[in-house]
Structure formats: structure tokens, C-alpha cells
Amino acid sequence: MRDFFHTLRIEWLKLKYYRTFWILLSVIVVCIPAFNYVIYDFTDNSFPKINGKSLLGNPFSFPNVWITVPYNAGILVFMPAILIITLFTNEYSFRTHRQNIIDGWSRSRFIFIKLFEVFILTLFVTGIVVLTCLYFGFLTRKGEPVKAGWEQLRFMVYFFVEMLDYSLIAVIFAMGIRRAGLAMGIFFLYMIVEQFVVSIGRNKYKFAWVDYLPEEVSDRLIPQPFTRKIFSPNDIVIWEKHVSLYFSVTVLYILVFIFLISQRFRKTDL
Amino acid sequence: MPSILSLKNISKTYGRIKALKEVSFDVPEGSVFGILGPNGSGKTTLLGIVMNVLLANRGSYSWFGNPPSEKQRKDIGTLLETPNFYHYLSARHNLEISAAIKNKPFEDIERVLKIVRLYERKDSKFQTFSLGMKQRLAIAACLLGNPSVLVFDEPTNGLDPSGIAEIRQLIIELARDGKTIIMASHLLAEVEKVCTHVAILQQGVLIKSGEVGSALSQEEWLEVGSNEMEKLKGVLKQLPGLKNIINSENHFQVYFNQPLPDSAWLNQHCFEAGIVLNFIRSGKKSLESAFIELTHNVSN
Numbered sequence A: 001m002r003d004f005f006h007t008l009r010i011e012w013l014k015l016k017y018y019r020t021f022w023i024l025l026s027v028i029v030v031c032i033p034a035f036n037y038v039i040y041d042f043t044d045n046s047f048p049k050i051n052g053k054s055l056l057g058n059p060f061s062f063p064n065v066w067i068t069v070p071y072n073a074g075i076l077v078f079m080p081a082i083l084i085i086t087l088f089t090n091e092y093s094f095r096t097h098r099q100n101i102i103d104g105w106s107r108s109r110f111i112f113i114k115l116f117e118v119f120i121l122t123l124f125v126t127g128i129v130v131l132t133c134l135y136f137g138f139l140t141r142k143g144e145p146v147k148a149g150w151e152q153l154r155f156m157v158y159f160f161v162e163m164l165d166y167s168l169i170a171v172i173f174a175m176g177i178r179r180a181g182l183a184m185g186i187f188f189l190y191m192i193v194e195q196f197v198v199s200i201g202r203n204k205y206k207f208a209w210v211d212y213l214p215e216e217v218s219d220r221l222i223p224q225p226f227t228r229k230i231f232s233p234n235d236i237v238i239w240e241k242h243v244s245l246y247f248s249v250t251v252l253y254i255l256v257f258i259f260l261i262s263q264r265f266r267k268t269d270l
Numbered sequence B: 001m002p003s004i005l006s007l008k009n010i011s012k013t014y015g016r017i018k019a020l021k022e023v024s025f026d027v028p029e030g031s032v033f034g035i036l037g038p039n040g041s042g043k044t045t046l047l048g049i050v051m052n053v054l055l056a057n058r059g060s061y062s063w064f065g066n067p068p069s070e071k072q073r074k075d076i077g078t079l080l081e082t083p084n085f086y087h088y089l090s091a092r093h094n095l096e097i098s099a100a101i102k103n104k105p106f107e108d109i110e111r112v113l114k115i116v117r118l119y120e121r122k123d124s125k126f127q128t129f130s131l132g133m134k135q136r137l138a139i140a141a142c143l144l145g146n147p148s149v150l151v152f153d154e155p156t157n158g159l160d161p162s163g164i165a166e167i168r169q170l171i172i173e174l175a176r177d178g179k180t181i182i183m184a185s186h187l188l189a190e191v192e193k194v195c196t197h198v199a200i201l202q203q204g205v206l207i208k209s210g211e212v213g214s215a216l217s218q219e220e221w222l223e224v225g226s227n228e229m230e231k232l233k234g235v236l237k238q239l240p241g242l243k244n245i246i247n248s249e250n251h252f253q254v255y256f257n258q259p260l261p262d263s264a265w266l267n268q269h270c271f272e273a274g275i276v277l278n279f280i281r282s283g284k285k286s287l288e289s290a291f292i293e294l295t296h297n298v299s300n
Helices: A002-016 A019-045 A065-075 A078-093 A096-103 A107-139 A150-177 A180-203 A214-219 A235-267 B043-050 B070-074 B091-102 B108-115 B131-143 B161-176 B188-194 B229-237 B263-272 B287-299
Strands: B003-014 B017-028 B032-036 B058-063 B076-079 B149-153 B180-185 B197-202 B205-211 B220-226 B242-247 B252-256 B277-284
Touching: A002 A107, A002 B091, A019 A065, A019 A078, A019 A107, A065 A107, A065 A150, A078 A096, A078 A107, A078 A150, A078 A180, A096 A107, A096 B070, A096 B091, A107 A150, A107 A235, A150 A180, A150 A214, A150 A235, A180 A214, A214 A235, B003 B043, B003 B180, B017 B043, B017 B058, B017 B180, B017 B197, B032 B043, B032 B188, B043 B058, B043 B149, B043 B180, B070 B076, B076 B131, B091 B108, B091 B131, B108 B131, B131 B149, B131 B161, B161 B180, B161 B188, B180 B188, B188 B287, B197 B287, B205 B287, B220 B229, B220 B263, B229 B242, B229 B252, B229 B263, B263 B277
Parallel strands: B017 B205, B032 B180, B032 B197, B076 B149, B149 B180
Antiparallel strands: B003 B017, B003 B058, B197 B205, B220 B252, B220 B277, B242 B252
16 A cells, blocks of 8 residues: 555656646636536526526526536546646656656556546546536525435536546547647547547437447436426436446446556557 | 576567567676667667566566566666656656655755766756756666666767766776676777677677677787898797788788787897887777677678
């Protein structure tokens, strides 16, 4: 355990004075609540109200907020991915991934601590999402008693899993491409291409498997919270039937990605 | 003498290219071991394998008589190819990371920065350093914890002439302290000045290894001249251990099958035979000529 904390401390030494890390992290911390506020403002003021209530319901009040905020934060999941790609490709462009091994780390230790860093970052962002949920939940209660809906905290777990899935895909691109700009470009391209395949596959060819592609399946963990009240109230029932499968498949992807990343680092020339 | 590093039949391929072919040799304790070879001969690949950043296709190696482990690498100071540091960190913070990985005390950082004359720039970011300063910082990282074994790959790369002389002196001093130094280089003059042992690689094949004198035979000769060249030749032919006499413009180049006779003795010997020498000088084949001759013979 002492060894683990020592390794973690070394990783912290790499980040402590890295300005880009702190800037990107601050951007994430600011953007998640700010983006949600923009959506909140839009949903609150841009739709017709019936008896003083928005047509969309109250997506930012308890317990709906537990779905709305992580759904919106899921749109911004590329931001931590940028940070992760930066941290991984730095090691390759500075060739410090080799130096750390030369200096006395095992390959397993290096890749373990890097993946643990991804885990910590995902946990941190999930924490920001929880705080944002609480902020909007209390902001919108307007004197009414709080029904927090703690059982909906499962959406925080779903968000964590979704972000971890995206982050590991980012790691794969970072390790495969090794250059920050190119890895980010290919990562975004992959996001677009997968969405395109899902769109065409689902709507034109009625392929069910497209729902289980690596990013799509994790996106499905958190259903779109805004318009289902108007257009498709049954969607939530269908989603509830499938969510455990989405969750299992996403976790499976995560495990496969961790295995592939570890094996690649351990079994190839650095 | 026990081996610090022992290689057994190491082979490495990159696709169709065979970078190393069944390379085996031992590095004795306390030696300054030069790995020589032209560019692309496999020197860096070999060092990359023994430092676990490259994986051999076949063969094995051991450090200190034991199978390789991360603990051993912590006690070896290594500069492989280029200085690898975090560009956004200062010299001191970079060395803190190296020291922490090696489990060496941070207090040692000041000492090593002073050795490589970077103490005044300890708080400057690595990205602001010149190539020579980067190289010196990498050498400082190698010296953390005062390791008994050092591995240098082209240690004078990027250094100016005074920097090269300083590093050469540092290597000599480290060797004098009893440290084992393994050094890959294609600069023969550098190796000639500091190495006790060499392994010579060419296109991934080990041509020769051993003590510098035996691996790279540097033939010696005497050059003598007189106003009476024919008479001198007759006297020289009588010398014990004579191998060959080559006529030069106004002197003879005399080769022996044994160590060269003392110049003063030869002068006296000729004088007693009635010949006054007007020219006497000893010569030695440069390491470069010996190396070129050896590698040329192998490639032919």
C-alpha cells in the first residue's frame, strides 16, 4: 500500500506544476455547471408555460435533475478526454514513458498508475456532476419541500461508467497515435463516425447492434430527459428494461479496453 | 572478475530487419565497457533491451548475476539516446521525479546538479535548456544515488568541445571510483581515451569483444633513419623479434613480433655498430584504423 501511494505521489509530481493540466481541469470544472445553466435558462424561458409550468416539466428540479445534469455533462465528456489525451501523449512525446521504465518502474506499474489517474479524474468529474445536481436541485425548489430522490443517484454511477468508457477510448487513441493534436482529431472523428453509423444503421437499416457500439451503448445509460414527456412517455419504460444490459456491455467494454491498453504497453517496444 | 551484465544470444528483429543477431558478451565489474559500432549497428537497440524498453525476440540477459528486475534498474544510472524529461518542469522538479522513481533522497539532487554545472539553472524549465544542458541534466539524473553501474548511450552528443572534455573527465573519475560504465559510442577517439573493454558491433553482429588491447590490436612500430640507410638495414635485420621492415622516403618503418625495443637501447645498439641515427620515432596504429580494418575485413 505504501508502494502504491509512493507511485501515486510521483504521478502527482508530474501534474503539480503542469499549468496546462490545471487550466484544462478548471475549464471542465467551470463548463459542467455553466453549460447546465445555459440549458436550464433555455428550458425555463424558451418554452410555453401552461398554468405557470414549463411544457418540458421541471428537468432541473429534484428528482429529474439527477438525469438532466449527467445527460448534459455527457455532451461535454470530450473535455476530460482532451485532458487525458494530453497527459498520455506527453509521456510519448517527451519519451518519459521510456525513462520512467529505465529509472526503475515496471511496465505494469507505469500503465497501472496512468489508468488509475484516469479513474481518479473520472471520479472527480462525477463529483462535479453531483455538486451541480445539488445546486440546480436546490435552486429550483422555490420553497417547496425537497424530494431529493436519492434512489436516482444510480445515474451518477451511469455517468461515471460512461465517462470512463469515453476516457479509455481516448487512451487507446493517445497510445496508438502518440501525438496530441492528431490523437484528439482522430478521437473526435471517431465520435462523429460512430454517431453516423448509429444513425444510418438504426434509422435506415434497423440494425439493433449499432446500439451496442462502444460510445453509443454508454450514451444510452442516461436517457434524454427533456422531450420524452411530450413525445414518447413510453421510452422510459423501454429504457428501464434495457439499462442493465447497456450497463453490462459498457462495463465489459471498459474491462476489454483496460486489458488491451495494459497488454499493449507491457508486450511491445516502447 | 564477476560480470555486471551478461548477454546470452540476444536477437532482435524489426520486421525483416535483423537489428541484433545472437549477441553474447559479459561486462566485467569495474570496467569501462565501450559498445562500438557505426550508426545502425545495433548499439542503442542492445542497451534498450537491457533497460527493458525494447523486447528481445530471443536470448536472455542478467544484471549482477540475476534475472532482470525493476529494483536493479533503480540502482543503474542510464542515459539512453536522448535526454527524456518533462519539458514543462524545471531541472530540479524533473530530478525529483527521477529520484522518487529510483527511491533516492531528494537531498542528492543538489550534489548532482553541481557536478554537471547546472545548479544555477535548477529552477529553469527543461524546455529552455540548450542541447548540451539537456545532456548534462540527463547525466545528472544518472548520477542520482551514486550508482555503481552507469549506462551511457552517446554521452557527449550535443556537447561543445569543453563539454565533451568535461564528460570524458567525469567518466574517467567515475571509473577511478570503481564504477562500471557501459558506454555506446561511434566516436572512437572518445572510446580510446576512456574504455578498458570493448564490444564491436556491425549490422547487429558482434564482431569482437574483450579488453581494448586484445579486441582492437593497435600495432606499434619504430621509425628510424640514418645517412647510411643500407648499413642501417643490415643492422636492423639482426634485431631480435623483427617482423618486417618497410622502406619509407628517408627512413625505415620497423615492425616487431614482440614489444618494441626501447628507443635509447636501439640508438646505442646502432651507434655501437657504427651507425649514427638522425631520426628515431615510435608509432602506433590509431584505434580508428584498427576499427576500420577490423570492420572492413568482416564485411568482406
